[in-house]
Amino acid sequence: METSTKPTDTYGNSYNRNLLVLVLMVGSFCTILNSTLMNTAFPAIMKDFSISTASVQWLTTGFMMVNGVMIPISAWLINRFSSKVMYLWAMSTFLIGTLVAFFAPNFGFLLAGRLIQGLGVGVSMPLLQTIMLSIFPPEKRGAAMGTVGLVVGLAPALGPTLSGWIVDNWDWRMLFLMMVPIVVTVIILAFFFMKSVIPNTDQKIDLISVITSTIGFGALLYGFSTAGNDGWTDIYVLLYLALGVIFVVLFGLRQLKMDEPFLDIRVFKYGEFSLAAVLSGVANLALVGSEMVIPLYIQNIRGESAFHSGLILLPGALAMGVMSPITGRLFDRYGAKFMAIAGMTMLTLGSIPFLFITKETSILFVIVFYAIRMFGIAATMMPVTTSGMNVLPFNKISHGTAVNNTFRQVLSSIGTAILISVLSSVTKNSMPSATMLKETPLKYADHATNAVLSGYHAAFFISALFAALALIFAFFLKKGNNAPKTLVKEDK
């Protein structure tokens, strides 16, 4: 990635961009890896602290919530403080959380450690995206975002495989310990190579915005995460959702009134940005849904270990990792439209086969169609996000990133909730009666397997539907790359 002019930071000093990107990538990889690292270790942790499934779930739910609440605030943080300070802050917070979790004498400390980690990750992810969009010229943003896609796409996909392997061979504490040397190295290197690259303003913190967004998005995310299990008519679920909606609306209204908004939601006025947000959100839904259901299928129906289910999903993750930088470069040259159309076609077609999986489906079947899906997502998510960002003025990038990420987070929590509730209600309805278990247990087991399978089929049907919906949206994208001050050849 050589440019004719040397990049300079906000003080006008030149810096080594490749090293900065490297430090940024490695650190962010560690933090994002943590979002999917825990689930495999749940059984071991439950045994160690003798706690229930419902409590242990909080290690993931709580983490995601803190993470989700931090993202809307991140825009202000990134604009207010230098990116070097923010990055060091995010990585140090993450390190502290990791250490707390590693030494945790009881479940309370472990959860606290995870929540502290979530604070760090909530900043590091939007920071990564904003920095990458800022330090490269607009016509190279695609390639830069492709690299981001490599991290954001590959890290969560590697999580289960890695943690399965570690938990099988060592101890769940190792999951935290292994992070420590890497993160310490990243922090030390960041002192030297991370620069302040995003222009700052001394905008005051707006406490009302912080409070309304924290309560609003927190309640919303919590409501959706419980809706999947407790059902949509549960009084608490409805209460949390209502609370969430009210505070998010209050937050939104306040932003529209402010001269210098805390989180500028007016970025939605840019049509291409909104379309991109919806499209990448829906693509993300399809991704999250399958990443949730396929491991369930492999582990519950096929009886494979978590590690093996991770291995089965690995080729898909690699397909995404390999394709992401390529699609990024292609985006810089040719724009997002046709890539999104191709990608969403692949995602839709790759989802449909999963409607037909049986208890004996060939493993290669699962691997290949999953990889085709991931290919499709790699061709869509980052290019579309970038094309949305490209229509924004330079000083709105951090806001755009925060809005886009928040939107995606909320959308995927809604989607996950829908998927889980469809899955569990279809499974429940096709479950054979309890008397059958007493009378003919063998027949019951057979029917129960089929019931669970039909639950998975239903979930994949929803997933394919999302993908098909996104495919339709893709046709509304503008042709070519809309990078400002473009040197790009238009697609004719």
Added chain:
Amino acid sequence: MSIILLILATICFFCFTVLPMIKHRVIYAVISLLVMLTCGSLIILNDSFNFGMQVETTKTTKSLASSASKDLDVLLYQPLGTKNERVYLYKTDADAKKPTATKTTDSVAKYTTNAKKATLVITEERYVYKNSWTKTFFGILNNSGRLKKRTYNFQIPNGWYVLSTSQAKALQKLIKQHKTQMQQDIAQVIQAELATELQKNPTMSSSERESLVKKLQQKATKETLDKLVAKVKASKS
């Protein structure tokens, strides 16, 4: 083949859709899409609905040994549920320490009496590739030999008992308890029968007499056992 073709078609589809410098790319993209669709559908049809497969039936016959002790011919089963689902426990080798259980997935097990010799016939119906074409095309999925249905048929002679594991235990206990009683009963029956037979045929040779005693003993033992088994079966469920 199918998978490789699918992957190639997918890559082609992507390239033809995205790269604008290729001439007539729409046609190529549509063609690749069609190839993708065809491959995908065929794979689904094959893997989920056994398209291109045929059923191959194999029959294995094994001689059956008593599931329990060597002196009592028993076929054991473990009852499941209240509607009499069974897992049979069988031995095909009398010296085997533990009996084998019948598999339950896609399998049925039954027994028939009146056989001359105790045998187990396992019939397996499996899906295999229909011909070399389907083998070449779908072979990469490695899905040949999937079980459609397995049938266990235990063919047992009339002297055999079919007992649940708990019945067998109860029977063992009864036999132990009534050992002397049984022996006495059997001896009595033999004597009485022998006496009547001797009256009918007073010139019986000693070898004839020996074989008669043996026969009578078998018969009497069986009768006594039958009584005990009936008792055991009646007491349980």
